[in-house]
Structures are given as structure tokens and as C-alpha cells.
Amino acid sequence: MSYKIVVIGAGIVGVSTALRLQRKGCKVTLIDPKPPGMETSFGNAGLIAQGYCSANAQPGIFKKVPQMLFEKTGPLSIQWSQLPTTLPWLMKFAFEALPKRAEANGKNLHSLSRLAVDGWQDLIAGTELDRFVRTTGWLHVFETQKMFIEHKKEVAFMRSQGIDIDVLSAELVADLEPDLARCFVGGSLQNDALSLSNPHAVVSGLADLFAAAGGQIIQDRITTVVTDPSGRMCQSVKSNDRNYFADQYIITAGVWSKGLATQCGVSRTLPLIAERGYHIMLPSLEVGGFKRPVAFGERSFLLCPMTEGIRMTGQVELAKTDAKPNYVLHRHLLPLVKQFAPGIDVREQSIWMGNRPSLPDSLPVIGRSPALKNVILGFGHQHLGITLGPITARLIEQLVFNRPTEIALDPFLAQRF
């Protein structure tokens, strides 16, 4: 059976979905006001965090919030003028931090993330894009014994979930990444995590494959979902000046999905907000250089070697998607970069802000829309969209063809809110 499909939004989730469905014989149109991969999928850290099993809302997190907020180089900031938008989300986040909720959310996240690498391999096998995929793992390093001891408990839990991760002494950290300063007491290496050396090149490369095989990419912004007289099917989706018709419609518009999803029966109170994050590109090291992303445990930022230089990335800022970026926040981290990797030239080459599409339980929405039978939703992948994009696309494909999904999707339905 071949279907005519419209995919709305060309980030990692939409592009992976369009390509998979095209390979299964569907006639797919991918619609986005921007060229593929130009929003959140552009400037992330490129980590494919196989088996990730902890939700962001954890018991005790609120005790740490004041320190997180008021430290100049802290991991979290809130644009206070926008508290009316973020407060309801924060209240739901507090609920998700209850021990039982956090445990269930972690389990559900793991049911998806344990298939992350498989999803990627499935998508890029036989293409030349695997040249951007590194298999050197993901390194975490710690400045203090207190945090290192805490982290060792997390490592034990991750191992119990089947994740391939080793605890490292200070000497082993220095052997792995000689460009790091010798101020770390230890760390861990997740061996089965992959990383992309240029996330944008991969997403746009996937879109190029789709276009080369006859897929249609249209630059347009969808505003309206038109239902048929029964009110149970989507008849078309509309932009300001065009109508697009298909058998099935997929909404993968990241943090901008809510307006369209609510037209498909999703509650207006769906708590989807932007956890904004930043990056600064720095020049590559002339000699040596990092071989893998390095996360600084106490600081919540990473240094990631990319094809165009070293990417310093991280932080969470709760603000509206259209609020002005607060680049100062991220620039405050540059002295720490110099401290942790003295060989790095910290002259900024470029700076970027992206919108992680986040729900308080750290789970994406994946499933059929509550009201319209021929609309499928795939958004809200928070800090893990690169990790989970391709496996989400595989699940969407199973829904399109009415096959049983390889994992239960109940925890991911929009109706949970």
C-alpha cells in the first residue's frame, strides 16, 4: 500500500520520517518555511545518547534550583517577564519530579532510547552520511569528589539498564583527552554513545537524499488543519496561500507543533515549551584536539569537536521561542573553557540559540492525534531529538502502515496531559 503523505516540519524528526516513508513507497511532501535542519536540529551537541534512562525532573531537583539560577555560569535561567508562560510548565515539572513519576518517566524514555543507535543505523546504512558519525563514545568529567561519587551511582544504574559505560580515574581521563587540564578527579566514558561531527550536514544530507529520490520539499508555513464534514479526518492542511492534500499528515514541527496539534484534538493546555540552549563555535585546536564530546559534570555544558571547530554548548533558558536570545549567558562560560582546556582559542567564531521542544515528563509525543484518524504527531523530544529522531520516524512509519509498533506508545500519547 502506498500513501500520499504530508510531513510538516523538516528538523531531524520530520526529515527522518519523510525519508523512511519514501523508502517504503509513499509519495511524500515535506513542508517547512526554512530549508531542512535550520532550527533546533542545526546547532546541537550531536550526541546520540544510546539508552538514556533519566528524566530531567528528578526528586530533589528543586532544592538545587536557586543555586542553578543565581550562579553566573549556572545551567538554568528564566526570563522572569515570561513567568506566566513558564510557571504552569514548572508546576507540572515539579509533579514529574515525584519519585514514582521520575522512575516511570525514566523507564519509558529508556524503552525508546535503547533503540536509538539501531534507528540511526537503519536510516543511514548504505549512505555516505556515516562519515559524520563517530563511535568514540561520550566522556563525562568531574572536578569534585562529591559529584564524582554521585555520578558513580548513576553509572551503576546505567549499567543495570544495559548501557556500556566505564568509570575512569583521573589518569584515564587524561590519557583519553590530553587537551583537558589536569583538574578532574575522574569521569566516565559511555562507549555505546555515538556522536555526529556536524548535525546540520547530516539532517540536510538526509533531506538531499530524499529530494534526489523524488521527494518534494516545499518552503511554506502550515497554519490550518482542515477537517472533513465528519470531523474525524483531516482533509487538507493550509498555508496562507496553498492547500495541501494527502492520505495521512505528520506533524513534526518541534516546539512550534502545539498550534497545529490543538487543531487535531490535542488539549490547549499541552505543556510544550522551549528549553532554549546555546552554542558558541571556537576554532579547532591546531595540534591534538578532542576526539569525542566532553561534558563537565558540575557545569552542565559540553565541548564537542565538530567539523567546523569546537562547539561549546549547553544551558537551559526558559523563555518564549520568539524572545530575544540572551547570548551573555553563554559567553559567561568562556573563562571556564579556558580553565578546563587551556589550549583552546576562546575567540568566538559564531553564536547560536535553539529551542528544545520540551514537555515536563521528558517524553516526546508520538502517536495518532486524538481527534483526526489520519494525523500522526511526532514532537517534544527535548534534549534528545538527535538521539531519538530516527527511531521516532520508524515508529511513525509503523503507524502509517497500521502495523503494531515495536514499543507500546501509550506513555507517549498527547492525551496523557
Ligand SMILES: Cc1cc2nc3c(=O)[nH]c(=O)nc-3n(C[C@H](O)[C@H](O)[C@H](O)COP(=O)(O)OP(=O)(O)OC[C@H]3O[C@@H](n4cnc5c(N)ncnc54)[C@H](O)[C@@H]3O)c2cc1C
Ligand atoms: C544547545 C542544544 C544542544 C542539544 N544537544 C543535543 C544532543 O547532543 N543530542 C540530542 O539528541 N539532542 C540534542 N538537542 C536537542 C535536539 O536538538 C532537538 O530535540 C531536536 O533538534 C528537535 O528536532 P525536531 O525535528 O523536533 O525540531 P526542529 O529541528 O526544531 O525542527 C522543527 C521544524 O519545524 C518547522 N516548522 C515550525 N512551524 C512550522 C509550520 N507551521 N509549518 C511547517 N514547518 C514548521 C521549523 O521551521 C523547523 O525546521 C540539543 C538542543 C540544543 C538547543
